Amino acid sequence: MQAAFQDSVHDSQQCFRHILKAMSEPGTKVTLPSIDVELPIANATLSILLTLVDQSTSLWLDDDVRQRALLDYLDFHVGAVVTRNTQDASFAVVTDIGAIPDLTLFSVGTEEQPHGNCTLIIETSFQGKLSRLTGPGIENDVELALGLPEPLLDQRQALSVLAPCGIDMILVDGNDVIALPRTTQIEVY
Amino acid sequence: MSDPDYNFAYLDEQTKRMIRRSLLKAVAIPGYQVPFGSREMPMPYGWGTGGIQLTASLIGLDDTLKVIDQGSDDTTNAVSIRKFFRRTTGVATTEKTTEATLIQTRHRIPETPLQKGQILIYQVPIPDPLSFLEPRETEARKMHALSEYGIMHTKLYEDIAHYGAILHTYDYPVMVNDRYVMRPSPIPKFDNPKMDNMHALQVFGAGREKRIYAVPPYTKVKSLDFEDHPFEVQRWENSCALCGADNTFLDEIVVDDHGERLFACADSDYCQTRQAEQGGQR
Amino acid sequence: MYVAVKGGEKAIDEAHALLAERRRGEQSLAELTVEQIEQQLSLSVSRVMTEGSCYDPSLAALAIKQAQGDLVEAIFLLRAYRTTLPRLATTEPIDTANMHIKRRISATFKDLPGGQILGPTYDYTHRLLDFKLMVAEQDTSDKGLSAELEILNEQMDSETSEAVIPRVMDLLNQEGLIEKEQPIDDIPVDDITREAIKLPADRDVRLQNLARGDEGFLLALGYATQRGYGHTHPFAGEIRLGDVEVEITPPELGFSICIGEIEVTECEMVNQFKGSKDKPPQFTRGYGLTFGYSERKAMAMALVDRALRAEELGEPVKSAAQDPEFVLMHSDNVEASGFVQHLKLPHYVDFQSELELIRKLRANDSADNKETTE
Ligand SMILES: [Zn+2]
Numbered sequence: 001m002q003a004a005f006q007d008s009v010h011d012s013q014q015c016f017r018h019i020l021k022a023m024s025e026p027g028t029k030v031t032l033p034s035i036d037v038e039l040p041i042a043n044a045t046l047s048i049l050l051t052l053v054d055q056s057t058s059l060w061l062d063d064d065v066r067q068r069a070l071l072d073y074l075d076f077h078v079g080a081v082v083t084r085n086t087q088d089a090s091f092a093v094v095t096d097i098g099a100i101p102d103l104t105l106f107s108v109g110t111e112e113q114p115h116g117n118c119t120l121i122i123e124t125s126f127q128g129k130l131s132r133l134t135g136p137g138i139e140n141d142v143e144l145a146l147g148l149p150e151p152l153l154d155q156r157q158a159l160s161v162l163a164p165c166g167i168d169m170i171l172v173d174g175n176d177v178i179a180l181p182r183t184t185q186i187e188v189y
Numbered sequence: 190m191s192d193p194d195y196n197f198a199y200l201d202e203q204t205k206r207m208i209r210r211s212l213l214k215a216v217a218i219p220g221y222q223v224p225f226g227s228r229e230m231p232m233p234y235g236w237g238t239g240g241i242q243l244t245a246s247l248i249g250l251d252d253t254l255k256v257i258d259q260g261s262d263d264t265t266n267a268v269s270i271r272k273f274f275r276r277t278t279g280v281a282t283t284e285k286t287t288e289a290t291l292i293q294t295r296h297r298i299p300e301t302p303l304q305k306g307q308i309l310i311y312q313v314p315i316p317d318p319l320s321f322l323e324p325r326e327t328e329a330r331k332m333h334a335l336s337e338y339g340i341m342h343t344k345l346y347e348d349i350a351h352y353g354a355i356l357h358t359y360d361y362p363v364m365v366n367d368r369y370v371m372r373p374s375p376i377p378k379f380d381n382p383k384m385d386n387m388h389a390l391q392v393f394g395a396g397r398e399k400r401i402y403a404v405p406p407y408t409k410v411k412s413l414d415f416e417d418h419p420f421e422v423q424r425w426e427n428s429c430a431l432c433g434a435d436n437t438f439l440d441e442i443v444v445d446d447h448g449e450r451l452f453a454c455a456d457s458d459y460c461q462t463r464q465a466e467q468g469g470q471r
Numbered sequence: 472m473y474v475a476v477k478g479g480e481k482a483i484d485e486a487h488a489l490l491a492e493r494r495r496g497e498q499s500l501a502e503l504t505v506e507q508i509e510q511q512l513s514l515s516v517s518r519v520m521t522e523g524s525c526y527d528p529s530l531a532a533l534a535i536k537q538a539q540g541d542l543v544e545a546i547f548l549l550r551a552y553r554t555t556l557p558r559l560a561t562t563e564p565i566d567t568a569n570m571h572i573k574r575r576i577s578a579t580f581k582d583l584p585g586g587q588i589l590g591p592t593y594d595y596t597h598r599l600l601d602f603k604l605m606v607a608e609q610d611t612s613d614k615g616l617s618a619e620l621e622i623l624n625e626q627m628d629s630e631t632s633e634a635v636i637p638r639v640m641d642l643l644n645q646e647g648l649i650e651k652e653q654p655i656d657d658i659p660v661d662d663i664t665r666e667a668i669k670l671p672a673d674r675d676v677r678l679q680n681l682a683r684g685d686e687g688f689l690l691a692l693g694y695a696t697q698r699g700y701g702h703t704h705p706f707a708g709e710i711r712l713g714d715v716e717v718e719i720t721p722p723e724l725g726f727s728i729c730i731g732e733i734e735v736t737e738c739e740m741v742n743q744f745k746g747s748k749d750k751p752p753q754f755t756r757g758y759g760l761t762f763g764y765s766e767r768k769a770m771a772m773a774l775v776d777r778a779l780r781a782e783e784l785g786e787p788v789k790s791a792a793q794d795p796e797f798v799l800m801h802s803d804n805v806e807a808s809g810f811v812q813h814l815k816l817p818h819y820v821d822f823q824s825e826l827e828l829i830r831k832l833r834a835n836d837s838a839d840n841k842e843t844t845e
Contacts, residue, residue: 009197013249016209020247021306024216024390024405052213054206111334115214115223136219136366137405139388164368168217181217183366231598259581269595276597315698324699352752356745443583446637448645455581 002037004050004077015051019170022179027133027142029126031175039073040065041095042123044172049121053091055079060089060106060118064096086118094122097148103155103167114164117182124148126173135184146171146178146186153186160185191279198245199277204228208246208401212392215403220365221333222316227399237270239394240293240312243401247291247308247392248274253281255289260297260438260455267295284458296359298380300437300459303389305406311374313395316402318362318372338370341413349418358423364411365404373410379422379438384410427452432463494539508532517736517763518542522804523549524664524683525556526733526762543685547805553664563718563727567737567760568638570713577639578707579741585636590712591764639709640739640756649741649754670796677779677795678772682760684802686768692792693774701778701790704743705757712736712764736761738769742777747785755784 005011011033018030032047039046053059059080061070066082074080083089086105094100100122109117124147131148134141148171159166159182166182180186191197198205204226211225230238248254256271258264262284270293271282283289286301293310303309319329322340332338341362348356355361361378365371373384374393384391384404391404404410414420428435430451437459439452454460495502509516509532519531523546531549538544574590577583589595643649660675663683668676681689696703714734718727738759746752757777759769774792781793791797801807 009202010250012202012206016205017247017249020209020213020216020390023213024403025305052206052210054203056203056207057210112330114218114221115211119213136408137216139407164218164221168213183217183219233598236594261581265589265595269597273597320699321702322699352745356743440581443580443642446584446642448642 001076002039002073004035004037005047008050011047012051015047019048019051019177019179022170022177023137023168023181025137026135026180026184027138027144027178029144030177032177034175037073039070040067041070041093042172043175044177045093045095045121045123048170048172048177049074049078049080049091049093053078053080055081057081057090058083058088060084060086060092062092062094062096062099064099065093089118092118092120094120097122097124097152100152103152103159106167108159108162108165108167111165114166117165117167119168119170121170121172122148123172126171126176126178130189132187132189133180133184134187135181137181138184144178146180147173150188153188156180156186192276195277197278198248198274199230200228200242200245204242205246208242211401212243212246212403215392215401216390216405218369219404219408220369220371220402222395222400222402224399225401227396230396232269232273234397235314236266237293237295237312238396239398239401240295240310240396241270241273241394242396243310243392243394244274244291244293245277247310248278248280250278250280252290253283253288255283255286255292255458256294257292257297257299257456257458258295259440260299261457263457285462286458296375296377297438297455298376298383300434300454300456301462302383303387305388307389309387309389309391311376311391311393313372313374313393313398313400316372316393316395316398316400318370333369336368341370342415345413346415349415355414355418361420362413364409364413366408367411370413371402371404371410377423377438378412378420381410381412381420382422386410425452429454429460432460432467434460434463494537503536505529505532505536508535514764515540515542515545517734517761517765518686518768519545519549520762521765521768522546522683522685523553525549525553528763543804543808547808550805560719560721562730563720565715565717565733565735567711567715567735568641569635570711570715570735570737571732572636572711572713573734574712575636575709576707576711577709579639579643583639583642592766636711638711638739640741643708643741643754647753650744650750650756652756652758668799670799672795672799674776674780677799678758678760678776680799680802681772681775684772684775684798685804685807686765686771688802688804688807689771689775690767692778692798693771695790696774696778696792701781701792703740703757703774703777705740705774705777706742707770708739708741708756710736710738710766710769712766734763736763736765736769738766738773740770740773740777744784750784755780 015032018032022028022030032044034043035046057080059082061082071082086092086101087107089106092106106118106120107116109115126145127147128145130143131146132141132143163182168182169180171178171180207226211223215223227239227242230241232238232241254274255262256267258267261267274280275282286299289307291308291310292299295312298309317329319332319341322344323329323332345355348354357378359377360372360375361381362370363373363381363384373381386407386409388406390406393402412420425439427439429437429439431453434454437454437456440455441450441452443450509528512535515535516528516531519534519542520526520528523531530552534545534548537548572588574592575585575588577587640649663676663679668680695701714732716729717731717733718729720727740757741754742757744753744755755777757773759772759776761769775798778792779795779798781788788794
């Protein structure tokens with residue numbers, strides 16, 4: 001079995017603080033420490049899973065990565081309950097952004113319990129058209145490339161009528177992470 | 190060095206993960222109270238177990254921790270909590286607001302403006318702003334879900350009608366991001382304006398009531414008021430007897446048996462820093 | 472042939488023998504002495520004296536020993552003993568302003584004359600099991616206090632017990648923002664240990680009842696007020712622990728003499744009050760007093776005392792803690808424990824009657840059903 005964090009207590013604390021910074025300052029790019037493993041998911045995706053997921057959370061993986069080696073690794077190091085049902089997932093990993101399921105298939109929480117939503121970890125590359133982000137956590141506004149396809153952004157926009165329900169996204173490019181909580185508004189140029 | 194007999198920051202890793210997940214949700218839904226599996230801590234409920242659990246889930250070796258109670262670093266409970274984290278983490282502590290990465294607080298926001306990257310951790314006794322109007326959690330939850338805050342406005346307006354003013358002087362309710370009415374914890378309403386568009390992340394922990402909530406940086410936090418009765422903070426006729434500040438929250442200190450008093454900044458770091466600066470100038 | 476159950480007396484004797492054996496525990500271990508309990512379980516002793524309404528540490532310790540540490544049972548024992556005592560005199564009211572202070576704190580002001588005196592408190596201990604206490608110290612005979620502690624004690628003695636430390640309430644009241652506690656000299660104080668409580672009850676009766684009331688019950692009620700069920704906006708104005716003199720005035724002397732000292736814990740809560748038709752906005756008070764060192768109880772008592780003044784202050788009475796009848800009738804753990812546990816006693820006759828009733832109702836039911844189906 002390949003190794004995980006060298007020091008699980010302090011490495012996961014470090015990762016968490018980076019993720020928290022990303023989530024509380026949307027549009028801010030943070031870089032997670034790298035882990036030396038050969039697996040079909042990005043380094044930062046793995047760090048996020050090691051930091052946040054365990055046997056009390058359910059995890060959905062797209063077909064691209066639902067392979068023996070990764071499942072065994074997650075079973076050993078994370079203990080996650082892997083599900084094939086998007087509605088049950090508290091975390092979901094999308095490595096093939098072209099094949100991402102419709103966002104409405106994931107849980108958005110309920111009016112009384114909006115925190116019951118799914119957090120999507122989406123692998124992409126931070127390139128292409130610039131987006132302008134506004135909302136809580138952002139001083140005025142911030143412009144950057146997210147690398148998200150327009151249909152996905154449209155689906156995300158359509159969910160905004162359900163607020164405070166919604167989907168929180170953590171975008172991953174290699175070791176880099178940008179978070180988009182449901183409260184962030186995105187305008188594409 | 191942290192005490193080898195205990196986990197780093199006391200909590201086990203699974204508990205930290207659970208609290209961390211809740212904290213991320215809290216940040217994603219500003220002002221919403223996320224339920225969490227609060228644990229028994231080696232301090233009693235009411236001593237800041239919620240804030241302590243948050244700090245324990247946040248703190249790392251690079252952090253510098255400041256703990257205040259009533260604005261001061263040397264109040265007994267602040268000393269006790271600071272000691273607890275020194276023992277269980279070995280992390281550096283400070284009294285300087287500007288040096289701290291994490292600030293755990295009971296009842297105050299420091300006078301020195303907080304910076305981007307800092308995290309302010311509030312100890313919360315009662316998280317739900319509706320609980321004095323509707324003590325049943327099941328009912329209050331529905332009101333929050335529907336943004337149905339009529340009873341809150343009615344209550345505040347009744348205060349004005351009967352007494353000419355809103356009678357909350359601390360724990361004054363706020364509207365966060367135009368969506369959730371939130372209790373700022375029992376800070377004086379003097380501190381409320383500091384919450385609005387604060388550069389630092391604000392997180393709130395209620396241990397006994399098992400709730401976490403948060404306000405991300407640069408988020409709108411508006412104290413509830415009415416057009417004809419705008420929100421106002423208290424002002425003192427006195428200034429600080431020690432540093433001369435005339436824009437801080439002042440503690441009233443009885444100095445003799447005849448009820449003679451003096452006023453001094455509640456924020457001990459702010460006051461001492463000013464005194465040192467004045468000493469240096471002379 | 473059926474033989475009716477008999478032999479109750481023998482069964483009871485055997486039960487008591489088993490109880491004594493269980494109380495004693497493992498015979499090879501030394502038996503607990505009453506002195507040890509009095510000295511080393513002193514917070515239990517305080518509670519038993521308070522709720523037992525009898526200031527006698529060694530008898531309270533005895534009760535705790537006899538009750539195997541069950542404090543409600545020990546309170547019951549002490550109460551039962553108290554019944555047997557003659558009343559020789561009535562003391563003057565104790566004066567807590569003249570207390571020899573061991574602890575004194577206020578949550579309302581950072582500093583004040585006399586200072587904040589933490590004294591012996593668990594408040595800022597970390598609740599980590601101290602495994603050093605697992606093993607008793609072998610030789611304690613020549614080990615006195617540590618030098619550090621000795622100095623501390625001396626300081627405490629010279630600083631506090633000599634000086635009279637003013638009560639916070641009196642200091643604060645120079646502005647008249649806190650309601651005055653008015654002594655009502657011409658109305659005799661009722662004694663609920665002598666007479667049944669009459670409702671509606673005045674504050675003297677309520678306070679007596681609360682002082683004897685179960686700590687857990689008052690704690691839950693006080694807590695409920697904090698959570699919105701009868702909120703009173705409380706602040707701990709002052710909590711003080713120390714010794715006060717007890718005085719009586721023998722009629723043949725015409726002046727008071729001191730007959731001894733007792734340790735008490737006093738709590739004064741100040742509560743926001745918005746004013747009413749005949750009272751201006753001000754701080755009102757709640758009061759708690761216990762024997763010995765019983766801070767949790769004193770604080771809970773003060774919260775409930777204030778909540779029970781709702782009607783007097785013109786506040787809406789909506790919650791259990793504000794309802795004098797509900798509180799006074801259910802606070803006494805000797806009463807409550809007895810009535811709850813009496814369900815263990817035989818109820819054959821009543822049960823039999825109920826059984827008959829249920830059978831009859833069911834018979835009627837099925838008769839009705841028959842009629843309708845036919
Ligand atoms: Zn000052």
